[in-house]
Amino acid sequence: xxxxxxxxxxxxxxxxxxxxxxxxxxxxxxxxxxxxxxxxxxxxxxxxxxxxxxxxxxxxxxxxxxxxxxxxxxxxxxxxxxxxxxxxxxxxxxxxxxxxxxxxxxxx
Numbered sequence: 001x002x003x004x005x006x007x008x009x010x011x012x013x014x015x016x017x018x019x020x021x022x023x024x025x026x027x028x029x030x031x032x033x034x035x036x037x038x039x040x041x042x043x044x045x046x047x048x049x050x051x052x053x054x055x056x057x058x059x060x061x062x063x064x065x066x067x068x069x070x071x072x073x074x075x076x077x078x079x080x081x082x083x084x085x086x087x088x089x090x091x092x093x094x095x096x097x098x099x100x101x102x103x104x105x106x107x108x
Contacts, residue, residue: 009034039067050081060085 003011012034020027040063053059060082066072080096 039064050078050085 016029016032020029051061051063053061062078062082066075076097080093083096084091
């Protein structure tokens with residue numbers, strides 16, 4: 001549902017009521033759960049970046065996640081930005097997301 005909050009919940013409830021009514025008088029909802037997922041759509045034109053927490057100089061706030069099914073490459077840029085803030089700006093970009101082989105593991 002693209003419409004968040006009480007309006008979107010009301011639309012969902014109305015659709016569910018119509019579906020249940022189509023089954024007849026004996027049908028009913030036994031349990032329901034409603035929530036609002038916060039996020040952003042990929043067509044959002046805002047350039048998202050890492051934010052610093054005001055009360056904690058070593059805490060960072062990532063932008064809201066994408067609600068789309070596809071992984072967005074921009075998230076890697078934001079993770080890179082956080083990595084540089086943690087390890088220092090002098091770090092070589094070639095080391096980003098390069099992981100040493102773990103001992104005792106195999107490719108099988």
